[in-house]
Amino acid sequence: MTSTDAMAGINNSVMDIPESLPLAADLIARFEALVPPGRALTELADVAPFLIEQRDLFKGRTRLVMRPSSVEEVSAILALASETRTPVVPQGGNTGLVGGQVPRSDAEIVLSLSLMDRIRDVDAVGRTMTVDAGVVLQRVQEAADAAGLFFPLSLGSEGSCQIGGNLASNAGGTGVLAYGNSRDLCLGVEAVLPSGEVFHGLRRLRKDNRGYDLRNLLVGSEGTLGIITGAVLKLYPKPAGREVAYVGLATPEAALRLLTRAEHEAGHQLTAFEIMPRIGIEFTVRHTQGARDPLAAPHAWYVLVEISSGRSAEEARISMESILEGAFEAGDIEDAAVAQSIADARTFWRMREEMSWAQKPEGGSIKHDVSVPVALVPEFLERANAAVLAAIPGARLVSFGHLGDGNIHYNVSQPVGADKDAFLARWSEINGLVHAIVAELGGSFSAEHGIGQLKRDELARTKEPVEMALMRGVKAVFDPFGIMNPGKVL
Numbered sequence: 001m002t003s004t005d006a007m008a009g010i011n012n013s014v015m016d017i018p019e020s021l022p023l024a025a026d027l028i029a030r031f032e033a034l035v036p037p038g039r040a041l042t043e044l045a046d047v048a049p050f051l052i053e054q055r056d057l058f059k060g061r062t063r064l065v066m067r068p069s070s071v072e073e074v075s076a077i078l079a080l081a082s083e084t085r086t087p088v089v090p091q092g093g094n095t096g097l098v099g100g101q102v103p104r105s106d107a108e109i110v111l112s113l114s115l116m117d118r119i120r121d122v123d124a125v126g127r128t129m130t131v132d133a134g135v136v137l138q139r140v141q142e143a144a145d146a147a148g149l150f151f152p153l154s155l156g157s158e159g160s161c162q163i164g165g166n167l168a169s170n171a172g173g174t175g176v177l178a179y180g181n182s183r184d185l186c187l188g189v190e191a192v193l194p195s196g197e198v199f200h201g202l203r204r205l206r207k208d209n210r211g212y213d214l215r216n217l218l219v220g221s222e223g224t225l226g227i228i229t230g231a232v233l234k235l236y237p238k239p240a241g242r243e244v245a246y247v248g249l250a251t252p253e254a255a256l257r258l259l260t261r262a263e264h265e266a267g268h269q270l271t272a273f274e275i276m277p278r279i280g281i282e283f284t285v286r287h288t289q290g291a292r293d294p295l296a297a298p299h300a301w302y303v304l305v306e307i308s309s310g311r312s313a314e315e316a317r318i319s320m321e322s323i324l325e326g327a328f329e330a331g332d333i334e335d336a337a338v339a340q341s342i343a344d345a346r347t348f349w350r351m352r353e354e355m356s357w358a359q360k361p362e363g364g365s366i367k368h369d370v371s372v373p374v375a376l377v378p379e380f381l382e383r384a385n386a387a388v389l390a391a392i393p394g395a396r397l398v399s400f401g402h403l404g405d406g407n408i409h410y411n412v413s414q415p416v417g418a419d420k421d422a423f424l425a426r427w428s429e430i431n432g433l434v435h436a437i438v439a440e441l442g443g444s445f446s447a448e449h450g451i452g453q454l455k456r457d458e459l460a461r462t463k464e465p466v467e468m469a470l471m472r473g474v475k476a477v478f479d480p481f482g483i484m485n486p487g488k489v490l
Helices: 003-007 025-032 044-050 071-084 137-146 163-168 214-218 252-269 278-287 313-329 342-353 374-391 420-424 427-440 456-462 465-478
Strands: 088-091 109-112 119-123 128-132 186-192 198-201 227-234 241-249 270-277 301-309 335-338 369-371 396-402 407-413
Touching: 025 071, 044 109, 071 088, 071 109, 071 186, 071 227, 088 163, 119 137, 128 137, 128 163, 137 163, 163 227, 186 214, 198 214, 241 252, 241 313, 241 342, 252 270, 252 301, 252 313, 252 374, 270 278, 270 342, 278 301, 278 396, 301 313, 301 342, 313 335, 369 427, 374 396, 374 407, 374 427, 427 456
Parallel strands: 088 109
Antiparallel strands: 119 128, 128 227, 186 198, 186 227, 241 301, 241 335, 270 301, 270 396, 369 407, 396 407
């Protein structure tokens, strides 16, 4: 059995490619005529990069990738798609983790936003930035910095993910604790609807109560209602001082006590609080060039704490020192290192950011992106660990993530020496064990990665019928012919 065969056990109804007629040559020609030469890709080698995703869970199919460079071209493409009932799969930086950006048949076309990459406007006084959907997140961060401001969305894929995809999936990241998800960082959107009509919602207002908030329907809809082509983003004053500490401690309960202390003492100045297990540190050091354990001795758990002050570097330093000293006296932490330079801070953050990729060389990994109430994270970890180890003795549990907002990436690496395909074939079984515990604790099986193909059927099983009916009703109003990203979310 191959790895691909094993992965089919994740969700057969999602992985199956629907039977449908491929795009006819004359229809492809009509689409090609809507963009300049070279912007419609049909050759297998040109199309191939748009058909894969980084976890290798889904293998896409399409005969046509459209690469528009303007809202008008997107509008023309969707108008023709609506007329001909041609399914359209929007794609940004192709960094999604649940298959939402992967086309499922030769009847579908991919619409890539990568050429729509203008930063349209930076309003330093109003602290907003208006951008095309294809602008890479890192460019937004850099443009904000050049204007003396700060855009707080930060992800491991920020060098390649695009703003449109961030908004379509309501991406989270490490700054949610202080600044919120992508939805909270967006004031307005421009979007092309399935009919080809343009929703002109690029408003820079922080207060606007004129009826239903269509922006918030489009944000997080994963391209199933329309295609976001532009956005107005919130910017913030650049922190005057930032302190980063790397802390070793014994238990998640101790980490939770440290979080409570930090929130009480630092308030909104606490901008990140990430938890990591020892095994994750070992994987990262083993497989990441130049990575090193910042602490002299090993600890069962680690926390990365960031304090940002709008006033001064001294205020951030004093706040961090007070938090750590109090935690030492209370016996909650065993050791800590405070970054003495920007290079140190980057080293500390790298240990957290590389943890996802460092698992891949260790073999198969069954992933979970869950959230539970913050106070229940230790209970979740204890119960999930017991359930998984009872099912797969020797499994290596890499549970890390955003303790400050209750979002844990609960990843299960295969036992040493185990057969990778046989291990991955148990994906659905292990998901079921973990997600059942999450549900009992009032949590979510999709905290920040979205639904896509991977979790579509589980969403239908676990949402209340009235919620699913309302979602389907919204979908029908926006997309009556069902052409937008079919087979995703719903």
